[in-house]
Structure formats: structure tokens, C-alpha cells
Amino acid sequence: MTAVAEPPMVIADEPSVAPVPAVEDDGAAKSKDVLIILYSGDLEKTWAAMILATASAAMGVKTRVFMTFWGLLPFVKDSRRITGENWMQKLLSLMKRPGISHRKMSTMNFLGMGPWMLNSLAKKYKAAGPKELLEAAQAMGVEFIPCQMTTDLFGLKREDFIEGLGEPVGAATVIGLMTEGSSPLFI
Amino acid sequence: MPLEIAQRVDAKGLACPMPIVKTAQAVKTMTSGQLLEVLATDAGSTKDFAAWCKTTGNELVESSAEGGVYRFVLRRK
Numbered sequence: 675m676t677a678v679a680e681p682p683m684v685i686a687d688e689p690s691v692a693p694v695p696a697v698e699d700d701g702a703a704k705s706k707d708v709l710i711i712l713y714s715g716d717l718e719k720t721w722a723a724m725i726l727a728t729a730s731a732a733m734g735v736k737t738r739v740f741m742t743f744w745g746l747l748p749f750v751k752d753s754r755r756i757t758g759e760n761w762m763q764k765l766l767s768l769m770k771r772p773g774i775s776h777r778k779m780s781t782m783n784f785l786g787m788g789p790w791m792l793n794s795l796a797k798k799y800k801a802a803g804p805k806e807l808l809e810a811a812q813a814m815g816v817e818f819i820p821c822q823m824t825t826d827l828f829g830l831k832r833e834d835f836i837e838g839l840g841e842p843v844g845a846a847t848v849i850g851l852m853t854e855g856s857s858p859l860f861i
Numbered sequence: 862m863p864l865e866i867a868q869r870v871d872a873k874g875l876a877c878p879m880p881i882v883k884t885a886q887a888v889k890t891m892t893s894g895q896l897l898e899v900l901a902t903d904a905g906s907t908k909d910f911a912a913w914c915k916t917t918g919n920e921l922v923e924s925s926a927e928g929g930v931y932r933f934v935l936r937r938k
Contacts, residue, residue, distance in 0.1 A: 728878050728882050729877075729878035729881060729882070731882075731885070732878060732884070732885035732886075732913070733881070733885070733912075733913060733916045733917060734885070734916065734917045735916070796876075800875050800879075801877075802875075802876070802878075814886070
């Protein structure tokens with residue numbers, strides 16, 4: 675017995691197109707999800723991630739941002755100065771100040787001159803800053819998901835983070851989203 | 862279809878990605894078939910609005926530029 679499946683019959687003069695399913699009308703696209711993995715906490719990289727996240731949400735694409743390592747720091751409240759439980763974690767937060775308004779540049783930081791100039795230019799050209807974009811992204815339903823492992827490593831508590839973040843998850847969840855078809859972006 | 866503008870978005874002076882962000886927010890409040898007019902000065906917006914419409918499935922009815930101001934008329938799908 676052969677168990678070869680018969681090829682589907684194609685009849686030329688009959689339309690082989692399946693009926694178009696009714697589109698759920700919410701004015702948004704039904705395309706692939708976008709997954710931004712934010713590893714960097716540098717000003718310009720956080721900024722770029724926020725621009726892409728808001729643009730993606732505006733395109734009607736389901737958008738998630740997974741924050742890990744230094745990428746967690748912009749999502750700590752601006753008012754938090756020292757975070758962590760032990761001296762190493764406290765020292766880390768002292769040297770790398772958390773909060774989206776306290777990001778430094780990866781290059782040309784010049785003791786804060788670089789970020790100051792970049793922010794002045796953004797104001798002049800009416801470009802939205804990282805904080806404004808983050809708020810817009812949250813309002814548009816972008817999911818911000820902290821990395822559990824680095825949250826623990828930095829000794830960060832739920833109350834250290836800004837409001838509205840998702841439950842912390844691990845790498846398996848992130849890889850799972852990619853295998854399900856999310857377009858990944860590592861920043 | 863009547864060419865009556867139901868809503869307007871003034872994104873003049875705003876830089877990427879705010880024109881499309883404001884557009885997406887406005888479109889959410891509209892009903893199917895309604896027209897939205899967007900004014901922008903961002904030089905990238907001609908391509909950005911075409912891409913936005915292509916991805917979201919809303920129709921780009923008009924796209925014009927005059928004196929550095931780009932005007933788009935979109936029909937909510």
C-alpha cells in the first residue's frame with residue numbers, strides 16, 4: 675500500500691482563491707509582531723528603540739519590548755537614585771544612574787554635554803524625546819517586558835520600575851515569541 | 862463617497878515618528894469610510910504615509926506638497 679497523498683486538483687477555469695476572511699475593523703494592520711530586545715541603556719540607543727516601538731505601534735503592529743541588562747535602567751523611575759540590596763548593586767546604580775531622564779551617550783558624552791546638546795537639538799527640531807516616546811508607546815499598547823534574571827541581578831524591585839510594565843520573563847519566552855514569527859530587533 | 866474631511870491632524874513642525882503616531886491615534890477614533898486630513902512638514906512623511914497606509918490597509922486618497930507643507934487625505938478602512 676502506498677500512502678502517497680494525491681496532489682490537490684487544480685481546475686484552471688475555477689477560481690482557486692479562498693474567500694477572504696472578514697477583517698476585524700480596528701483601522702490597524704494584521705501583520706507580524708515586532709519584538710525589540712533592548713540591551714543598551716545608552717541615551718541614543720534607548721531613543722532609537724522608543725522611536726521604532728512607537729512607529730511600530732502606530733502601524734498597527736503588535737509590539738513588545740524586552741528589556742535586559744543595561745536596557746532595564748531607563749525603566750526605573752527617574753526619582754530612584756540608589757537601587758539594589760547589597761553594596762555591589764548599590765554601587766552599580768550609583769555609577770550608572772537609572773531612569774529614562776538620566777541616560778548617557780555611548781559616545782561623545784563629555785560629562786553630560788553630549789546629552790544636553792542632543793536634547794537641545796531635539797527641542798529645536800521638535801523631535802520627541804525618549805520619555806515622551808515611552809509614554810506614547812505605553813498609551814498605544816506597546817508591551818514592555820523586563821528580563822527576570824537581570825532584574826534580580828541588579829536587585830531591582832517592582833516598585834523601582836515605572837508603572838505599566840509587564841511581568842518579568844526569561845529568555846525562553848523571548849525565543850518563543852521569535853519562533854512564533856515575531857520580527858526581532860536587538861538594540 | 863463624499864470628500865468631506867471628518868478629522869484633521871496638524872503635525873506641522875513635528876519630527877518622525879510623531880506624525881504617524883498622531884495619525885494612528887486619530888484614525889482609532891474614526892469610523893470606516895471617514896476621511897482624515899494630515900498636514901506635516903517632515904520631509905520623510907511622503908514615503909512614511911504611503912508605507913503607513915500600505916501596512917495598515919487604510920487608503921491614501923491624496924498626497925500633495927505645497928510650500929514645504931505635505932498634505933495627506935486618508936480614508937479609514
